[in-house]
Amino acid sequence: MRERTIREVAALAGAAPIDSDRPAGPDVVIDSRLATPGAVFVALPGEHVDGHDYLAAAAERGAVAAVCTRATDAPLAHLLVDDAERGLSDLARGVVAQAAASGLVCLAITGSSGKTSTKDLLGQVLAAAGPTVSPEGSFNNEIGVPLTALRIGEDTRYLVSEMGARGDGHIAWLCGIVPPRIGVVLNVGHAHLGEFGSVAGIARAKGELVEALPADGWAVLNADDPLVLGMASRTVARLATFSLAGEPATGELRVWAADSAPDDLQRYAFTLRAAGAVEASVPVRLQGSGRHQVANALAAATAGLAAGLPAALIAEALSGATARSRWRMQLSPRQDGVLIVNDSYNANPDSMRAALTTVAAMRRPGGRLIAVLGDMLELGPDAADEHRRLGELAAGLGFEVVALGEFADDIAAGARAASGTVQVVADRAAAVAVAGADLQPSDVVVVKASRGLALDVVADALASGAQHEAGRTA
Structure with a gap:
């Protein structure tokens, strides 16, 4: 956030009034180790x-104020609230409202899968047009969204939130x-099925x-997902749709990939096409692997077009975009x-x-495909069946x-039913030993789990070739 007085920060956070014109900001942190000179520290309760036990440590690093629920002896201003988490949210809400009144454009992304990859792409697209903050x-x-929002500054033009x-x-x-x-709504799938109880419940929540x-x-909706497209009736906003299958049938703005x-x-390389509110046809060549990345890129492109960015600028940014978040289809070629x-x-x-479909298509002549697979969590009563299908x-x-x-035996049962080769291992060290044994130059190994x-x-x-490295941390 831009620098404010402690009095202003207290008012935005809903804290008891405090009479201080001392500058506070720009950083707002929940980890005392990340406090910087002028920072505001939020004292969240934890498991x-x-x-509150770290207010003094935050002050030592330069924090000048703390959003907290009780007074301590720490030498900084105490912005007293009933609930520190709500104080964080209220502070972010106030900062965003002030910035939006001055022209900040807020974009949000949700979906069962692909949120993080898409927000990384969208963040890089928007950054090509102006100062952008993304997660x-x-x-x-409820912690990450306000913390991200509080990173906006005086000149921030776009704020991306992953929800x-x-x-x-x-x-x-x-x-x-x-x-x-x-x-932007990407898809409705099976992530967190155990918590929602049904795919319809997931769709209901995402449609919020x-x-x-x-x-x-x-409203930027995936036209290839009927549950997502069905959300069109739940919004008063203008409708933009995107599709891997060709031009969508509906939407004031329609975006699709041709010749992929x-x-x-x-x-993937493809031609980004748009019709309706924007007419465009521009080439894109992605850096990330997988056809699902084309869908993510289309979502980011559609949001960019809705924000008024030129199609050529979007295509150039997508073609140069790199992975900003670790461990997502991260390719590590060994020597x-x-x-x-x-x-x-x-x-x-x-x-x-x-992931498996993408990696299977990377198979090289004479090489093997090896998959180290672990549990998919939060699937509820269908978990065993889903792991057998996996x-x-x-x-x-x-x-x-x-x-x-926990579900290794179910994975193995499914693999054996399909006449596959499978080994069940007890821990990560054993997984490294088994998967890393006798690897040949043409082999491809994918590692995936919750x-x-x-x-x-x-x-x-x-990736390092150190088969026993995992033993120290397994």
């Missing part, structure tokens, strides 16, 4: 630690903090984004020729299918499977 990593919850949901009302709450003018849009805003074709690493694909950040049935899919695509985690399994350790060890 194992209490932020670092997957800052998509996740674990229940009804979550996205509506986030939109109350950062009211979007352009909202388009319900929050103003009449002069834009991959290289040997499944990096011996083996290719390791680290897609270990997270997993659900839809993203597993996309094993069957992997084997059917020609992968030798190394399975670990974040809770921390299989980035496995991917890093395989």
Whole structure:
């Protein structure tokens, strides 16, 4: 945020009035180790630690104020609120409202998969047109969204918010903090199915984004997903649609990919086409692997067009865009020729299918395909069946499977049903040992599971060729 007086910060955060003209900002942090001179520290309660215990440490690093629920002896201004998390949200809401009144354009993205990759692409597209703030990593919850919003400065032109949901009302709450003018819905899949109970419940929650849009805003919807396209009736905003299958049938702005074709690493080139509110036909060549990245690029392009950016500028930015978040289809070619694909950040049935299909198409003459697969979390009562289907899919695509985690036996059962080769291992160190044994220069290994399994350790060890590296942290 731009620098303000402590008095102004207290008012925005809903804190008890405090009479101080001392400057505060620009940084707002929840980790005392990240405090900088002038910073505002928010003392959040935690499961194992209490932020109030770190007010003195934040002050030592230069913080001048803290949003907190009780007074301490720390030498900084105490901005007292009833709830520190709500104080963080209120501060962000106030800062965004002031910036929006001066021309800030807020864009938000949601979906069951692809949110982070799409916001990375969109952030780079918008940055080509003006100063842009977008989330670092997957800052998509009630803490990450306001923290991202509080990074905007005096000259910020665009703010991108990634919005996740674990229940009804979550996205509506986030939109109350950062009211979007352009909202992008990517897809409705099976991520967090255990929490929502049904795909229809997921669609209901994701659609809260388009319900929050103003009449002069834009709802950017994936025309290839019927549940997403069905959200058009839930918004008063203008409708923009995108599709991998050709020109969408509906939408004031319609965007699609023509003549798409991959290289040997499944990096796609295509012609970005637009019709309706904008007419365009420009070439794009993506740096990321997988046909699903074309869909992500179309979503980012449609949002960019809705924001008024020229198609040529969007195409150039997409063609130069690189991965900004780790462990998402991260390609690591080894010196011996083996290719390791680290897609270990997270997993659900839809993203597993996309990753395995993409990597299967990278198969090289004479080489093997090896998949190190772990649990997909939060799938609810369908979890065992989904993992069996995963094993069957992997084997059917020609992968030798190394399975670990609570559902490893289910993955293995599916792979064996498809006449595949599979080994169940006890931990990450064993996964490295098995997957890394006798690798040949033409082999391709993909590593994927939900974040809770921390299989980035496995991917890093395989990429370095150190088969026993994971043993120290498994």
